[in-house]
Amino acid sequence: MTNKATVTAPSNIAFIKYWGARDLAQAVPMNASISMTLTECVSRSTVAFSDGSDRPDRIELVGDDGSLTPPPPSFRERALAHLDRVRRWARRDGSFHVATRNSFPTGAGIASSASGFAALTLASTKALGLTLSTSELSDLARMSGSGSAARSVLGGYVEWSPAGEGAGHAVAIAPASHWDLRDVIALVDHGEKDVSSLDGHRLAASSPHFEARQRILPERLAIVRRAIEDRDLDALGPVLEEEAIELHLIAMSSKPPIFYWKPGTIQVLERLRGMRREGLFAWATMDAGANVHVICTPQAEAPVIAALTGLSGVSSVLLDGVGEGPRGEREHLF
Ligand code: DP6
Numbered sequence: 001m002t003n004k005a006t007v008t009a010p011s012n013i014a015f016i017k018y019w020g021a022r023d024l025a026q027a028v029p030m031n032a033s034i035s036m037t038l039t040e041c042v043s044r045s046t047v048a049f050s051d052g053s054d055r056p057d058r059i060e061l062v063g064d065d066g067s068l069t070p071p072p073p074s075f076r077e078r079a080l081a082h083l084d085r086v087r088r089w090a091r092r093d094g095s096f097h098v099a100t101r102n103s104f105p106t107g108a109g110i111a112s113s114a115s116g117f118a119a120l121t122l123a124s125t126k127a128l129g130l131t132l133s134t135s136e137l138s139d140l141a142r143m144s145g146s147g148s149a150a151r152s153v154l155g156g157y158v159e160w161s162p163a164g165e166g167a168g169h170a171v172a173i174a175p176a177s178h179w180d181l182r183d184v185i186a187l188v189d190h191g192e193k194d195v196s197s198l199d200g201h202r203l204a205a206s207s208p209h210f211e212a213r214q215r216i217l218p219e220r221l222a223i224v225r226r227a228i229e230d231r232d233l234d235a236l237g238p239v240l241e242e243e244a245i246e247l248h249l250i251a252m253s254s255k256p257p258i259f260y261w262k263p264g265t266i267q268v269l270e271r272l273r274g275m276r277r278e279g280l281f282a283w284a285t286m287d288a289g290a291n292v293h294v295i296c297t298p299q300a301e302a303p304v305i306a307a308l309t310g311l312s313g314v315s316s317v318l319l320d321g322v323g324e325g326p327r328g329e330r331e332h333l334f
Pocket of ligand 1: 018019111146286
C-alpha cells in the first residue's frame with residue numbers, strides 16, 4: 001500500500017543565532033536561539049511511502065514550470081539519511097518517493113534547509129501515518145543536521161534550547177498574531193555560499209570571541225524574549241543587529257576564517273544606519289551568507305523597500321514577514 005502526504009513548511013530567520021554545537025551530528029546547539037517563522041519563503045514536499053517495497057528512495061526537485069530535476073548532491077545525501085532515520089524511528093520497511101519545491105528562486109542565496117527539512121520531516125511522518133507531537137517533530141527535524149529546521153516546525157516566535165534545558169526541541173514563545181513584523185530580504189549575492197553552516201558550526205569554537213559570546217548570550221536572550229513579549233522593536237532591533245554582526249565576527253575570526261559578506265552587505269548595513277539617523281527604524285540580521293534580512297514594522301516596509309532597491313549592490317528584494325507555521329496540503333506535487 002502507498003500513502004501520500006504533502007506539507008508546506010516555512011523558513012525562519014533567527015534573532016539569536018544557533019552558531020556552534022555541543023554535538024554537531026545530532027545538531028545539539030551550544031546555545032539557545034530565537035527566531036521568527038516566515039510566511040512567503042516556504043518548501044512544499046510531497047512524500048509517498050510504499051509499505052514493504054525495497055526500491056531505493058527517490059528525491060526530486062520540482063521547478064517553477066513543473067519540471068523534475070535531481071537535487072544537489074549535498075541536499076540529496078542529507079535528505080536520504082534523514083528519510084532513513086525517519087523509517088528506523090517508525091520501525092517500518094518500505095521506500096519513500098519525495099518531490100519538493102521551494103517558493104523562492106533556487107540559487108537566490110536564501111537558505112532552504114530549514115524549510116526543506118521541516119517539510120520533509122512533517123510530510124514523511126504523515127505519509128507513515130504517524131501522529132507525533134510538535135515537540136517530537138521538532139526533535140526529529142533537528143536530527144536532519146539542519147538544526148534550524150527544529151524551529152521551522154512551529155509558527156510565530158520560537159525558541160530552541162540545547163538538550164537538557166529544553167529537551168532539544170523548539171517551543172513557541174508567541175504566536176504570529178502577537179506581533180506583525182516584516183522581513184525585507186535584500187539579495188546581494190545569488191551564488192551558493194562557499195562554506196556551509198555545518199562547517200561554520202564546526203569552526204566556531206576556534207574563534208577567540210566564541211567563549212565571550214557564550215557569556216553575553218543569557219542577557220541577550222532575555223532582552224529578545226522581553227522585546228517580543230512587549231512588541232518593542234526599539235529594544236529588539238539593536239540586539240538583533242549586534243547578534244548578527246557577532247556571528248560574522250566569529251566566522252571571520254575562526255581558524256581558518258570564513259568570510260560570508262559581499263560589498264552589498266556593507267552597503268545595506270550603512271544605508272540602514274543612515275535611515276535610522278533620519279528617523280526610519282529598521283534593523284538588519286544575516287545568516288551564514290551575504291544577504292541581509294531587514295526587520296521592520298508594516299509601516300516602515302514601503303520606505304525600506306524603496307531605500308534598498310536603490311542600492312547598486314542589491315539586485316532585488318523579497319518581501320516576507322512573520323507566519324503561522326507549516327500546513328498540510330490537499331494537492332500533491334505528484
Ligand atoms: C546562521 O545548521 O541550521 O542560520 O542547515 O544551513 O540551515 P542550515 O544551517 P543550520 O545553522 C543555522 C545557522 C544560522 C543561524 C540560525 O538560523 O540560527
